[in-house]
Amino acid sequence: MNLPIRLSKSSREPIYHQIENQIKALIASGQLTTGDPLPSIRLLAKELEISSITIRRAYQNLEYSGFIQTSQGKGTFVAEVDPDMKTSMASQAVEDAILKAISTARQHELSNKEIIRMVETLLQKEDNQ
Amino acid sequence: MDTFRKALWLARIEMDVSKKHYLTLLIMAGIYTFFFYLSMPPYLEENIFIFDVFLIIYLVTISFSIKPKTFQYQKMDDDLYGSPYFAMLNQLPIKRKVLITSRFILPYMSIVIGMILALTGTYIFSPELQDAVDPLQLIALIVIWICISISIGGLFPASDPGDEIKRFTFFWSFASIIGFFVGLYLIFQVWLDTGFFKWTIYLANEHTLLSIMISIIVACLVTWYWFRHSQKQVKKIDYLQ
Amino acid sequence: MTFPLVIKNLEKSIDDFHLSIPDLAIEEGTVTAVVGTNGAGKSTFFKMMMNLVKQDNGEIEVYGHSVRDVDDSWKQQIAYQAQTMIGCDAFTGEQLRNLMAELYPSWDEALFRRFSEKLNIPLNKKVQKLSPGVKTKLNLALNFGKNTSILMLDEPTAAMDIPSRNYFIQFLLELMEKGDRTVLIASHQADDIKKLADYLVFINKGRVSQLLEKDSLASSYRLFWLKEEPPVSRVPGEIKRTYKKVILSNQPDATMTYLSQNNLVIVDEQIPELEDIIQEILMEGEMVDV
Numbered sequence: 001m002n003l004p005i006r007l008s009k010s011s012r013e014p015i016y017h018q019i020e021n022q023i024k025a026l027i028a029s030g031q032l033t034t035g036d037p038l039p040s041i042r043l044l045a046k047e048l049e050i051s052s053i054t055i056r057r058a059y060q061n062l063e064y065s066g067f068i069q070t071s072q073g074k075g076t077f078v079a080e081v082d083p084d085m086k087t088s089m090a091s092q093a094v095e096d097a098i099l100k101a102i103s104t105a106r107q108h109e110l111s112n113k114e115i116i117r118m119v120e121t122l123l124q125k126e127d128n129q
Numbered sequence: 130m131d132t133f134r135k136a137l138w139l140a141r142i143e144m145d146v147s148k149k150h151y152l153t154l155l156i157m158a159g160i161y162t163f164f165f166y167l168s169m170p171p172y173l174e175e176n177i178f179i180f181d182v183f184l185i186i187y188l189v190t191i192s193f194s195i196k197p198k199t200f201q202y203q204k205m206d207d208d209l210y211g212s213p214y215f216a217m218l219n220q221l222p223i224k225r226k227v228l229i230t231s232r233f234i235l236p237y238m239s240i241v242i243g244m245i246l247a248l249t250g251t252y253i254f255s256p257e258l259q260d261a262v263d264p265l266q267l268i269a270l271i272v273i274w275i276c277i278s279i280s281i282g283g284l285f286p287a288s289d290p291g292d293e294i295k296r297f298t299f300f301w302s303f304a305s306i307i308g309f310f311v312g313l314y315l316i317f318q319v320w321l322d323t324g325f326f327k328w329t330i331y332l333a334n335e336h337t338l339l340s341i342m343i344s345i346i347v348a349c350l351v352t353w354y355w356f357r358h359s360q361k362q363v364k365k366i367d368y369l370q
Numbered sequence: 371m372t373f374p375l376v377i378k379n380l381e382k383s384i385d386d387f388h389l390s391i392p393d394l395a396i397e398e399g400t401v402t403a404v405v406g407t408n409g410a411g412k413s414t415f416f417k418m419m420m421n422l423v424k425q426d427n428g429e430i431e432v433y434g435h436s437v438r439d440v441d442d443s444w445k446q447q448i449a450y451q452a453q454t455m456i457g458c459d460a461f462t463g464e465q466l467r468n469l470m471a472e473l474y475p476s477w478d479e480a481l482f483r484r485f486s487e488k489l490n491i492p493l494n495k496k497v498q499k500l501s502p503g504v505k506t507k508l509n510l511a512l513n514f515g516k517n518t519s520i521l522m523l524d525e526p527t528a529a530m531d532i533p534s535r536n537y538f539i540q541f542l543l544e545l546m547e548k549g550d551r552t553v554l555i556a557s558h559q560a561d562d563i564k565k566l567a568d569y570l571v572f573i574n575k576g577r578v579s580q581l582l583e584k585d586s587l588a589s590s591y592r593l594f595w596l597k598e599e600p601p602v603s604r605v606p607g608e609i610k611r612t613y614k615k616v617i618l619s620n621q622p623d624a625t626m627t628y629l630s631q632n633n634l635v636i637v638d639e640q641i642p643e644l645e646d647i648i649q650e651i652l653m654e655g656e657m658v659d660v
Contacts, residue, residue, distance in 0.1 A: 217457030
């Protein structure tokens with residue numbers, strides 16, 4: 001039942017937003033598929049050590065945009081999600097990760113060229129393996 | 130009636146855990162009976178005051194000592210003396226009237242049992258007392274003493290809700306106990322030239338029915354006063370402990 | 371939205387201690403942690419809710435009924451656990467169970483049994499023979515058994531071992547699942563607060579804060595690691611500075627604006643730990659209004 005959700009304390013992104021995005025990413029990547037149960041609001045609040053109000057907000061947003069479904073008395077489940085939406089979400093997730101890397105690089109005062117060179121080297125390493 | 134039924138239920142729970150202590154009641158009744166039996170002849174002749182004092186000590190002890198420590202009146206925090214058991218029950222959904230009524234049941238029961246045991250016991254063993262009272266009048270005497278005990282002993286269940294202890298509270302309590310005995314001495318020994326118990330023997334003999342009626346009325350009125358006092362205390366006291 | 375507990379402008383003076391509580395409405399289905407130092411007035415606050423300590427001014431309502439009414443049937447809706455278990459010494463757990471089962475119409479035998487069996491509470495031993503930790507466990511078992519819609523727990527986990535405390539948290543969360551239960555808990559355990567609480571209420575020297583949502587409270591603070599020491603002794607929003615370059619702010623936006631205007635580089639930043647925020651609020655006496 002444990003969801004691999006990691007909240008970032010350093011991010012400026014509100015916590016409920018982080019939860020929303022990570023659950024979306026789990027659905028997009030196929031780690032969560034249609035019909036999978038999600039933990040109850042209380043349980044997730046305890047696991048993540050945040051208030052149930054925040055989780056409820058994230059769940060409500062996810063339900064509103066059609067990612068999850070709540071049925072009375074049974075719990076919350078992953079809804080049927082349009083494959084196109086999954087693809088666009090996947091690229092969104094990659095984009096976010098790269099953006100984060102860029103901001104770290106900026107903190108270390110790397111230039112654009114240096115960043116690109118680094119990415120190329122890493123890609124080559126990946127291919128060789 | 131519902132109040133009394135619920136109060137009785139609470140008292141029974143209390144009785145379940147204080148069974149052992151009723152043995153103390155029997156032992157105490159035995160010891161005091163023996164003492165009363167021994168001192169009856171000199172008392173009836175010379176009004177020795179100490180007999181009255183012991184009789185009153187007896188009625189007071191039976192009304193409060195027949196219960197486990199946690200039920201008894203004790204220091205609860207810096208300013209509050211009361212029964213921790215009462216404080217616990219006060220946190221639960223029990224109507225105040227039921228709660229307070231329940232506190233009186235067991236002490237009153239002990240008084241009735243304790244008085245009947247001690248007085249009939251003394252009567253059986255003491256030919257001097259038999260000479261002084263006829264069996265029928267003995268009933269009146271027992272009723273009078275049960276009523277006196279209830280009026281005085283009602284103080285104990287009435288203080289279960291607690292009292293806020295101020296600087297001179299102990300001094301005044303002590304002073305009133307001394308005052309009570311001095312008053313008793315002055316009224317009976319000095320003024321009427323008799324003993325308290327001896328005076329009740331006279332009442333039982335001469336005004337049997339009237340004394341029964343008056344003592345029952347007095348006991349009821351005093352109990353009502355104690356009940357009101359309890360209610361007032363629960364309403365007023367801050368249970369910080 | 372239902373508010374099972376509503377407090378309106380409560381005041382109470384005991385000797386030279388003064389407790390005042392502004393308007394406070396506790397929402398149904400939530401857990402509110404009451405946080406304060408020892409002697410700040412937490413227990414007095416709870417006892418006033420139970421009408422054990424009488425208010426000087428104001429009003430307390432339980433499901434709309436004033437606690438001062440002659441009709442005190444509201445007490446059946448609340449399971450209250452005081453810090454110490456008094457007046458029970460002569461009883462065994464089973465005897466206390468009989469008392470509670472009769473007094474609370476909502477009594478749930480299964481809940482009581484499950485909790486006491488899991489924690490191995492000896493129900494046939496007299497309470498006076500139990501250790502403080504086991505006493506607390508028995509007290510909790512009884513209060514869970516009451517199965518009331520409001521639970522008021524005054525430092526319930528103080529003397530408990532770690533596995534039992536975790537089980538307590540899990541058990542309480544399970545009870546909360548239905549969503550119609552309301553919990554008020556006073557605790558010094560950061561873990562209880564982090565895992566259970568939705569809202570926090572601070573009590574500081576008799577003054578009671580508003581209801582603060584836990585995550586909004588946390589995100590209203592921010593810790594900044596700077597590249598170099600700021601040239602001023604206090605930047606906007608700063609409430610604490612450590613190692614010359616680490617700044618704790620309770621107005622993150624104002625702090626960030628100042629830092630970027632003055633070209634001060636932020637190396638890292640994060641929401642501080644809840645413990646640190648509580649520490650600031652309780653030690654510095656800084657009352658937050660979020």
